[in-house]
Structure formats: C-alpha cells, structure tokens
Amino acid sequence: MTAAVGTNKPRALVLFDVDGTLTESGEQCPAPMLDALSQLCSLPNVDLGVVGGGSLEKIRWQLRDATCFRWLFAENGLVTGDGLVHESLRSAVPEAEIQHAIDLCLSWIAATRLPFKRGKFVDFRNGLFYVTPIGSQCNRAERERFARLDASHGFRLKLLRQLRSDQRFAQHFECLLGGQLGVAVYPCGFDKTYCLRHLDASQTTYERIFFVGDRCNRNGNDYPLYASPRTIAFETNGPQRTMQLLRSQIVPRLGTDGSTATHA
Numbered sequence: 159m160t161a162a163v164g165t166n167k168p169r170a171l172v173l174f175d176v177d178g179t180l181t182e183s184g185e186q187c188p189a190p191m192l193d194a195l196s197q198l199c200s201l202p203n204v205d206l207g208v209v210g211g212g213s214l215e216k217i218r219w220q221l222r223d224a225t226c227f228r229w230l231f232a233e234n235g236l237v238t239g240d241g242l243v244h245e246s247l248r249s250a251v252p253e254a255e256i257q258h259a260i261d262l263c264l265s266w267i268a269a270t271r272l273p274f275k276r277g278k279f280v281d282f283r284n285g286l287f288y289v290t291p292i293g294s295q296c297n298r299a300e301r302e303r304f305a306r307l308d309a310s311h312g313f314r315l316k317l318l319r320q321l322r323s324d325q326r327f328a329q330h331f332e333c334l335l336g337g338q339l340g341v342a343v344y345p346c347g348f349d350k351t352y353c354l355r356h357l358d359a360s361q362t363t364y365e366r367i368f369f370v371g372d373r374c375n376r377n378g379n380d381y382p383l384y385a386s387p388r389t390i391a392f393e394t395n396g397p398q399r400t401m402q403l404l405r406s407q408i409v410p411r412l413g414t415d416g417s418t419a420t421h422a
Contacts, residue, residue, distance in 0.1 A: 168365035175371035184338065190397075191397050209231040214230070214237050216232075262327060264280070276294075287342075289342075314340070314341055330346065334377060
C-alpha cells in the first residue's frame, strides 16, 4: 500500500478485483490490460486499487509488479501492499472454531464424489482460508474442466449450503465463492468491504469509489463490495469485458460528477 498523500481535493478511486476481472483466474495480467490501467492512472485526480482474496505475493505476481496501483489489498484487505497484517484469522476466532470449520470442509470433500481430487484442499492464509474441493494442485485442463462441471452441478454451492447450515460455523464465519475453483471462508466482517477501512483512515477523500468484480451475485466474494452503497459497481466476466467497461462506463463518468451509486 502506497503511503497516503495528503490532499484536500476530492479524488476518485477505481478499485478492481483480480481473478476473473483483471486477469484470467490464476493467470498474469495481459499486456493490453496493463496498458489500459496505465492510461487510466494518468487521468487527473484518479487513483487505482485492487482487492483480492489471494496472498500478497500472488497478487503482485499476477499484476506483474505494476506501479499504477496506489492501493493494494490482499486477503480482502487484511493484508496491505506494505506487507502489514492488520488482523488475522487466528486472533479473530478461537482455535477450536477454526478446526471445526476446517473439519466441516474436509468432511464434505471426503463424502462427495467429484470428477477428480488432487492435493492441497485447504490454503490457510492470514485473514481467511480458501477451500478447493478438487485440490489446488490441479493442472490447467483440470481447472477448466471442473469450472465447467461446477457451473452445471453446483459443487461449490452445495459446500456453501453445508457450511451455512451449521450453526456453530455461522456464529464465527462467513463463506462465499472465490476465484474459479474454491470457497473463501473468513471471520464475520472480514469480507472485501474490509478494505474500505484503510481508505477511511487515509488522508485522501474519495468522492466516488468505482468497483469492478466478477463474482457479484449473492454467493460471490465480490458481492459485499458490489452491493455496498459506497460503490459505483460493475460486474464483469473477464479482462476483455473489464476493458470495455473502462471505455464505455468508467472513463466517461470520471469526466462528470456522476455521484449517484449504481450497479451495472
């Protein structure tokens, strides 16, 4: 996270999800997207930011260490671009409840017939853990195949329903679809709107906050920011659509007062 620069003049912030928005899931940002972001960054009184559920190292790699972002939020904003961990899963939830949540996930995976299963089903991070039903150690072809099957069979939605039906789990955790393969599980209140706390604590006043994400339905991890009354939000389905939204929706609005929050 770049150090805040004091200014009394209101600015606009354009905030992006990463996987499925700026990049294909798990891939690096394509060159045309980086060019579009560089042009956007050059507009007066406009800052750029990203907020993803992945680790800081992964997000930096996906963005090819681009310098056009003033704000870099990893793990929903629990980790900022300067490497600081602002809150942690371990400190927010008792160990017994963490184990209960992980046991629920692993029990569901063990009891569910999936097209295949590989390795590393739970990725434990600072502010959340990410559950991949088929295991994150799958290859690209397996990733794409599971994504197609999940769209028709709803494997991850079934896992969400199983977790949410457990009262003990629901007392401590929330869960949403994240990325192409998994489910993000995090303490209550640690969704992507957490990143707005850093903006509020900065010395910069943002008159408008635009947000672009791909998982914007009620079960998606972009939904909390998409539905927030503080954002002018847009749903995308990949980098090409994101660039179209920049040209047709966001850049024109940056030239007007456009202060009314809308969703597209």
